[in-house]
Amino acid sequence: MSQAINRVVLAYSGGLDTSVILKWLQTEYGCEVVTFTADLGQGEELEPARAKAQLLGIKPEHIFIEDLREEFVRDYVFPMMRANALYEGQYLLGTSIARPLIAKKQIEIARKVGADAVSHGATGKGNDQVRFELGYYALAPDIRIIAPWREWSLNSREALIAFAEEHQIPVSKDKRGESPFSTDANLLHTSSEGKVLEDPWEEVPDYVYSRTDNPEDAPNTPEYITIDFEKGDAVAINGDPQSPATLLATLNDMGKRHGIGRLDLVENRFVGMKSRGMYETPGGTILHLAHRGIEQITLDRGAAHLKDELAVKYAGLLYNGFWFSPEREMLQAAIDHSQARVNGTVRLKLYKGSASVVGRKSPDSLYSASVVTFEDDAGAYDQRDAEGFIKLNALRLRLLGRRDGR
Numbered sequence: 001m002s003q004a005i006n007r008v009v010l011a012y013s014g015g016l017d018t019s020v021i022l023k024w025l026q027t028e029y030g031c032e033v034v035t036f037t038a039d040l041g042q043g044e045e046l047e048p049a050r051a052k053a054q055l056l057g058i059k060p061e062h063i064f065i066e067d068l069r070e071e072f073v074r075d076y077v078f079p080m081m082r083a084n085a086l087y088e089g090q091y092l093l094g095t096s097i098a099r100p101l102i103a104k105k106q107i108e109i110a111r112k113v114g115a116d117a118v119s120h121g122a123t124g125k126g127n128d129q130v131r132f133e134l135g136y137y138a139l140a141p142d143i144r145i146i147a148p149w150r151e152w153s154l155n156s157r158e159a160l161i162a163f164a165e166e167h168q169i170p171v172s173k174d175k176r177g178e179s180p181f182s183t184d185a186n187l188l189h190t191s192s193e194g195k196v197l198e199d200p201w202e203e204v205p206d207y208v209y210s211r212t213d214n215p216e217d218a219p220n221t222p223e224y225i226t227i228d229f230e231k232g233d234a235v236a237i238n239g240d241p242q243s244p245a246t247l248l249a250t251l252n253d254m255g256k257r258h259g260i261g262r263l264d265l266v267e268n269r270f271v272g273m274k275s276r277g278m279y280e281t282p283g284g285t286i287l288h289l290a291h292r293g294i295e296q297i298t299l300d301r302g303a304a305h306l307k308d309e310l311a312v313k314y315a316g317l318l319y320n321g322f323w324f325s326p327e328r329e330m331l332q333a334a335i336d337h338s339q340a341r342v343n344g345t346v347r348l349k350l351y352k353g354s355a356s357v358v359g360r361k362s363p364d365s366l367y368s369a370s371v372v373t374f375e376d377d378a379g380a381y382d383q384r385d386a387e388g389f390i391k392l393n394a395l396r397l398r399l400l401g402r403r404d405g406r
Helices: 016-029 047-055 069-082 096-113 128-139 157-166 244-257 282-298 301-319 326-338 385-404
Strands: 007-011 032-039 063-067 117-119 144-146 182-185 190-193 223-230 233-237 262-268 274-280 344-351 354-361
Touching (some): 007 016, 007 096, 032 096, 047 063, 063 096, 069 282, 096 301, 223 282, 233 244, 233 282, 282 344
Parallel strands (some): 007 032, 007 117, 117 144
Antiparallel strands (some): 182 190, 190 274, 344 354
């Protein structure tokens, strides 16, 4: 420690790891700790985190608990959904998209309380340490960062429990055994990884799933729903207007009972290793498919194809923690510009693990039945024009063929 830390803002869940970190910061750095607990819709009671922080000596005025559900969905999830972002073609980035908001709030609190450092509980093997810290540095270039998992010698659950017992930190009974896997949850998804999931050949055990019912046990009758969009954002379900967070929660409930949104993925982490995770994103999966459905009839071909190319870059930036980068903001501006006429309604069929678009309509639709019909189009399309179009596109191929003696 080359320079003294006076006050640090810790991203605090109230669980074993962050409670140990809290006490470790107090003992190792001799600094005052400020806790920040974010409600991102993870489905946990957060007031116990306040009580535990107070038990560990944190002043009431230095305990921050904020309900960020609407901000999370409106300002982070929805912009990502407008981009159709999927990391490596499958992952809906549920963990990645939460980190910049947490980092932003930590920096805001650090400024409010005059802290000179921030801290998180991400390990030195994962992506989250990168995401948190890139966010910190983007918003507060001179902030000091304490990453305990990269500094301390507490490298096992037994060591954490021993430290907790030594410092009178309450440890719940369910934390004393070896955890079969680790989870992260928010309103968009639940991720599970480690332990029983580390062998990519072995199927995910049923007990790992917490967010979705087994598709095999889902209702035998499909459920049809509609989602209304305005400028690329979902605004209503079955004609009922809802706020962003409420809408996503409603879709989560629908997706859960139909077993929608399970993903078993081996992904390439930013730090260089491959990892196997199981993701459950019920409402997000439905929303992603619905958004693509409304874009099918409202986006021009050139814009749609360019947007697909940008989505790959966008997803990579988000996965790697570059939410606050100028290139992500540039991409967002282009993507949001494309959404000006993405309005209308999508009808979906939810059935035994799948969500399928079965209908779409829009006042801004580019789909023309009179042009595309196989019946008499009353002169809307002159099929003879296709001959010249094909010959012009074939010109270079014909020249190549003649030269190469094909």
